[in-house]
Amino acid sequence: MAKVKNNIVTLGLSGTLGGQLVFRQTSRGTEVSVAPQAPSGPPSAAQTAQRERFQQAIIYARGQAQDPAVQAEYAADAKARNQTISNVLVSDYFHAPDIQEVNIAAYTGKVDDVIAITATDDHAVKGVRVKIENGDGSLVEEGAAQQQADPNQWLYTATARNTTLDGDKITVTAYDNPGHVTTNTQTL
Numbered sequence: 511m512a513k514v515k516n517n518i519v520t521l522g523l524s525g526t527l528g529g530q531l532v533f534r535q536t537s538r539g540t541e542v543s544v545a546p547q548a549p550s551g552p553p554s555a556a557q558t559a560q561r562e563r564f565q566q567a568i569i570y571a572r573g574q575a576q577d578p579a580v581q582a583e584y585a586a587d588a589k590a591r592n593q594t595i596s597n598v599l600v601s602d603y604f605h606a607p608d609i610q611e612v613n614i615a616a617y618t619g620k621v622d623d624v625i626a627i628t629a630t631d632d633h634a635v636k637g638v639r640v641k642i643e644n645g646d647g648s649l650v651e652e653g654a655a656q657q658q659a660d661p662n663q664w665l666y667t668a669t670a671r672n673t674t675l676d677g678d679k680i681t682v683t684a685y686d687n688p689g690h691v692t693t694n695t696q697t698l
Contacts, residue, residue, distance in 0.1 A: 537592070563604075570688060571599035580687075587633055598633065605632040606690035610662075612682050614696060619672035627655055627664040629684040629692075638684045640666040645677025655682075 524533050526545055534541045553561070574580045575596050584602075588595045613626040629635045638655040650672045655664035672678065678698040685691045 564600075567600045567603040570603050571596045574599050574687075584633070602631075602633040602686065603688045605686075607631040607635045607684040607686050607692045609682055609684050609692055609694040612680065612694050612696055614680055614698070617668065617680070617698075619668075619675050621668055621671055623668040625655070625666040625668070625680065625682075627666065627682055627684075628662055629664060629682075630662050631684075631686045634661065634686065635664075635684050636686050638664040638666075638682060641681045641683070642668070642670075642672065643679045643681070644672075644674060645679075650678070 522535065524535050524540075526532050530545050532543050532545050534543075580599075581595055584595045584598050588598045591598060593601075607629055608631070609627065609629050611626075611628040617623045617625050625640055627638055627640075629638055635657075638657075639653065640655055641652040642650040644650055651668065651670040653666065653669065655666040657664055666682075675698045679695055680698065681693055681695045683691055683693045
């Protein structure tokens with residue numbers, strides 16, 4: 511896509527030219543691109559699913575963009591990306607959080623042991639929960655991790671004593687504004 515700034519020939523030009531070129535005015539100047547072609551044949555199942563998913567993203571973004579608290583939360587992100595708040599909301603809808611690391615090295619089954627989690631999202635991770643289960647599936651403890659100064663870092667401090675670690679499972683769940691949930695399970 512070509513971008514033209516302050517060119518007397520294209521200044522203010524927008525629309526389709528000869529069915530081959532499309533001109534569009536943006537804050538960065540005039541953008542010129544090849545005209546889109548009509549699809550040949552019916553959409554595939556994957557295309558239909560993606561269109562439905564995109565439609566849900568638009569519905570989500572329109573609904574959320576009306577909330578002043580959401581506008582305030584997404585404003586800085588939108589400005590940094592040079593996009594509208596609605597565009598950032600659509601993008602956030604398509605991206606689930608990513609649990610990059612669960613560091614259980616300091617967890618020995620004692621009260622106040624710490625599990626460190628690194629979780630990221632294209633906008634923000636809203637919360638992280640940790641669940642510790644014995645090898646037989648019985649619950650040892652469960653609770654929320656605390657976000658640190660680095661918004662991608664979370665710490666969970668154990669509140670219950672756990673005497674048998676062999677075969678225990680630690681499940682970390684991260685979630686974001688659109689309600690996406692990502693889990694990571696490690697076995698001791």
